[in-house]
Amino acid sequence: MGVSRMSVARSYDVAVIGLGAMGAAALYQLAKRGVKAVGIDRFSPPHDQGSTHGETRITRQAIGEGAVYVPLALRSNEIWEELEAETGERLLTRNGCLIVEAVNSVSNGVVRAAFLDRTKQAAKAYGIPHDMLDAAEIRRRYPQFTPREDEIGYFEPGGGYLNPERCVGVQLERARALGAAAELGTRVLSVSPDGNGVRIITDRGELLAGQVIVSAGAWAPSLLGEPFKRLLTPSRQVMHWFEVDPDYAEHWSKSPVFIWSHGPSPNDFFYGFPSLSGTNAIKTAGEQYDAFVHPDEIERAVTPAESDAMRAEHLSGRVQGLRRQALRAATCLYTMTSDSNFLIDRHPESDRILVVSPCSGHGFKHSAAIGEVAAQWVLDGKTGIDVSAFALSRFKIAA
């Protein structure tokens, strides 16, 4: 349906487009500062169509993707804990994080090259408590893991997991309680600078905003066009849930989260979680970078062969006490940059549009602080945490 240009558009100081991990956090932070803000989402978050579903997300403090991320992770934990205290909800569980990798391993894709070693360096730089474990000690502490003799572990007791659906839900509930508006089930069709503001055309009418934060996840490239179309690549990911054998039930219920790089390719990587209370199943996943998709065209169904491949390529011989067949599986979306780092910057064509998304498959743990950074950026013109490493200028974007 066409929208009449004559209709009176609703007007806000700041609009947030996309209310997933990043957008929910940004809207909450704007509302906390008393800004007249609106959040818009084509679905009704939390939902299972984007990048922020599946019960759990790993969080760590020493960030092997680069020490530049550490302040975002630490600040995010403070915000999750503040929200927990305010709402009584459990968002963050610090059950520890174990990273396993071969000694002196150097390569596992761009962002995770020498991941364990870089994690250790970040821990040292920021004084983050951790233990280094040899293979025998990993097996002794955690009989569910059977590393090779040449593999070692970095264990961080302050790591653990977040509940992504509740993190998004709680921030949206708090944002609305603090006065933010939310337009759900509303798809943004275009965003364009207009006089002293930005005009947002949706499938349910027009809005005007002084500034806009675009946190549209895997849809950001199609919504924003170039140069983002070239820079951001969505890919289909699969999460699998495997039932735990009764003999291993206690080990898996007390397990740390784990991240395991077992070869030089980016695909030689998997991670997983403990069995959550009442489920008797663990979630585990590898990563796939070779199937680029438009988020509206993604194959959502997962075949049994995909779960069989997860077992054969990653779980077999490394983790113990899981039943053979996957109980269920689900798809989710990564949206990668070419260097696997984040992209947080002004739109090259308008200072009034801040692009805050997506975060290349490792963004959730940082999302609460990224929301705060986004709010500071649009309101104060500067941010408490330095995010210049995520600038657009690091890419060659000339036509």
Ligand SMILES: Cc1cc2nc3c(=O)[nH]c(=O)nc-3n(C[C@H](O)[C@H](O)[C@H](O)COP(=O)(O)OP(=O)(O)OC[C@H]3O[C@@H](n4cnc5c(N)ncnc54)[C@H](O)[C@@H]3O)c2cc1C
């Ligand atoms: C399987 C998987 C495992 C992961 N594991 C981890 C982990 O362990 N630790 C970690 O830190 N990170 C992890 N990540 C990454 C993390 O989850 C993402 O970085 C983060 O969730 C991205 O959030 P987002 O807000 O950018 O996207 P989303 O949460 O997808 O939000 C985008 C929102 O924009 C809305 N939208 C899009 N287009 C429009 C439009 N035109 N109009 C209106 N609304 C629109 C969508 O409906 C959606 O709600 C994982 C990701 C996946 C897929």
